[in-house]
Amino acid sequence: xxxxxxxxxxxxxxxxxxxxxxxxxxxxxxxxxxxxxxxxxxxxxxxxxxxxxxxxxxxxxxxxxxxxxxxxxxxxxxxxxxxxxxxxxxxxxxxxxxxxxxxxxxxxxxxxxxxxxxxxxxxxxxxxxxxxxxxxxxxxxxxxxxxxxxxxxxxxxxxxxxxxxxxxxxxxxxxxxxxxxxxxxxxxxxxxxxxxxxxxxxxxxxxxxxxxxxxxxxxxxxxxxxxxxxxxxxxxxxxxxxxxxxxxxxxxxxxxxxxxxxxxxxxxxxxxxxxxxxxxxxxxxxxxxxxxxxxxxxxxxxxxxxxxxxxxxxxxxxxxxxxxxxxxxxxxxxxxxxxxxxxxxxxxxxxxxxxxxxxxxxxxxxxxxxxxxxxxxxxxxxxxx
Numbered sequence: 603x604x605x606x607x608x609x610x611x612x613x614x615x616x617x618x619x620x621x622x623x624x625x626x627x628x629x630x631x632x633x634x635x636x637x638x639x640x641x642x643x644x645x646x647x648x649x650x651x652x653x654x655x656x657x658x659x660x661x662x663x664x665x666x667x668x669x670x671x672x673x674x675x676x677x678x679x680x681x682x683x684x685x686x687x688x689x690x691x692x693x694x695x696x697x698x699x700x701x702x703x704x705x706x707x708x709x710x711x712x713x714x715x716x717x718x719x720x721x722x723x724x725x726x727x728x729x730x731x732x733x734x735x736x737x738x739x740x741x742x743x744x745x746x747x748x749x750x751x752x753x754x755x756x757x758x759x760x761x762x763x764x765x766x767x768x769x770x771x772x773x774x775x776x777x778x779x780x781x782x783x784x785x786x787x788x789x790x791x792x793x794x795x796x797x798x799x800x801x802x803x804x805x806x807x808x809x810x811x812x813x814x815x816x817x818x819x820x821x822x823x824x825x826x827x828x829x830x831x832x833x834x835x836x837x838x839x840x841x842x843x844x845x846x847x848x849x850x851x852x853x854x855x856x857x858x859x860x861x862x863x864x865x866x867x868x869x870x871x872x873x874x875x876x877x878x879x880x881x882x883x884x885x886x887x888x889x890x891x892x893x894x895x896x897x898x899x900x901x902x903x904x905x906x907x908x909x910x911x912x913x914x915x916x917x918x919x920x921x922x923x924x925x926x927x928x929x930x931x932x933x934x935x936x937x938x939x940x941x942x943x944x945x946x947x948x949x950x951x952x953x954x955x956x957x958x959x960x961x962x963x964x965x966x967x968x969x970x971x972x973x974x975x976x977x978x979x980x981x982x983x984x985x986x987x
Contacts, residue, residue, distance in 0.1 A: 681730070683769050688762040690739075692755040692769050694718065694729055704748065709755060711741040716769075718755065729753070734771040736779065737764055737945075764945065773930060776937040777809035783944045784810070785951040786856040788882035789936075790849075792870035792912055796829075796863050798887050798924060798932075803861035805933035816861045817848045817869075829863065838867035845869040846878070853881035853962050873911040877964035880957060883943070883950075885936050886915035890922055898922075916943055 682693040699722050701707065706721040715733040719726055735757075743758035759766070765782065768775035789806060791799040800816050807814035818829055821844055825832055832841050845862070846869045852860055860882070862870045869875040888905075892898035898920040906913040917939040919932060944950050957966055963976045 681769075683766075685766045689756050689758045690766050690769065692757070693749075694753045694755070696720075696751050696753055699727075701748070707746070707748075707753065709744065709746045711739065711744040711757065713738045713741060713760075716755075716757070718753070720753075732770050736766045736768060736771045736775055737761060761945070771938060773809065773934045773937075776934060776941065780937045780941050780944075781810050783941060783948075783951070784883070787951045787954050788812075788852070788856055788858040788860060789940070790860045790862060790870075790879050790882045790884045791887060792862050792864075792868075792879070792884060792915055793887035794864045794871075794889065795887070795924070796861070796865070796868075798889075798921075799861035799864060801926060801929050802885075802887060802933050802936065803859045805929050806936065807859040809933065809937070810859070811857075813858045814861070815852065815858050817845050817852075818861070818863055820848050821845060821863075829867070833867050841867040842869045842872055842875065846875050849875075849878040850962070853878040854958060858882075871911050873909065873914065876911070876914050877966075878962050879914075880964070880966035881954065881962050883917065883940055883954075884915040885917045885919060885940070886912045887932065887936075888912065888918055888920050889924060890920040892920060892922065 680695045684691045699720065701720060701722070708717070708719045710717040710719075714735050714737075716735055717731040718729045719731075720729060721727075738760040740758040740760055744755065746753065746755040748754070765779070766775075767778035789812070791803050791806075793799055796818050800818070803816065804814045806812065821832075821841070822828055824844075829841060841863070849860075849862070849869060852858065862868055862879075865871065870879060888902070890898055890901055892901050902913070902918050902920065912918075917936060919935050919939065921932065953967070953969065957969055960969065960972060963970070963974065965974065965976065
């Protein structure tokens with residue numbers, strides 16, 4: 603079943619469909635070769651992938667903030683956060699604020715939101731207000747109390763196995779949390795705009811500590827000419843075929859964010875070229891004319907019904923326009939949707955790894971047993987894995 607997640611920021615709606623996954627492989631070098639008259643003199647291109655040093659998120663004594671799209675934060679109260687398995691604890695510094703009674707404290711908790719207010723000097727003051735907790739809680743089991751100059755709030759997690767990097771879902775917490783969920787699985791960005799794919803690829807790679815890769819750059823380095831001149835000389839089919847070879851090589855790599863070619867000359871725009879894209883989590887960055895979230899979701903469903911190749915992607919991020927200033931917002935929307943997709947089935951990264959080990963045969967998400975031949979359908983009646 604397809605699930606949806608929505609947000610607002612000049613655009614974006616995320617929509618996750620078709621569950622999929624991948625595992626940790628450590629190949630440092632790979633080669634790409636083409637059997638194409640255009641590249642007769644260029645038989646291969648080599649490139650290396652190295653993982654940048656990962657970064658850690660500090661969880662204590664930070665100012666309350668949430669850069670997500672649906673959050674309001676109105677104070678600069680310092681807080682400390684800790685994850686205690688089945689529950690998370692938030693400690694807010696009250697400082698020299700005089701609170702004569704606990705009746706002057708209001709803690710309102712919902713599944714995904716939290717608002718903390720106090721009465722001080724005859725007026726109400728908001729210490730924290732967010733509608734984007736990192737994940738869902740059990741609001742009825744919320745406990746809070748005063749501990750000297752701190753207000754302590756304990757929130758019971760709905761998923762006790764999920765590690766929270768922070769109290770709110772933000773760019774910082776998503777890059778830490780989704781990195782753990784991915785388990786090395788790569789991410790592939792598809793869509794009509796090569797430029798957008800490349801920009802978001804770089805944002806995601808920096809945040810996750812992954813390696814950014816661009817099939818456009820790899821192809822142009824190999825052919826020693828631009829994609830546009832290649833298309834003019836040999837046609838879109840030749841370029842799509844060459845990009846398919848690049849994707850085949852990259853499918854065995856991990857910890858990469860791959861920006862694919864946009865438009866009709868890209869392999870991702872052709873439904874029969876997806877077998878190696880399924881090696882990672884795929885995100886469709888879709889420019890849309892939808893006016894609201896409901897119409898954006900309907901538009902995505904229509905694309906799926908019409909057999910649009912990009913609708914094979916597991917996550918769709920709808921863009922109601924494009925401005926490079928929103929790159930991080932779009933990248934954050936992508937991470938949030940990937941998080942929700944993996945949490946809907948935590949076996950997805952492992953299943954991706956199995957798909958790679960069996961040779962990326964195109965049998966995603968219903969993986970056939972070893973020995974299944976996609977060209978003949980042999981053993982196709984056997985149970986799926």
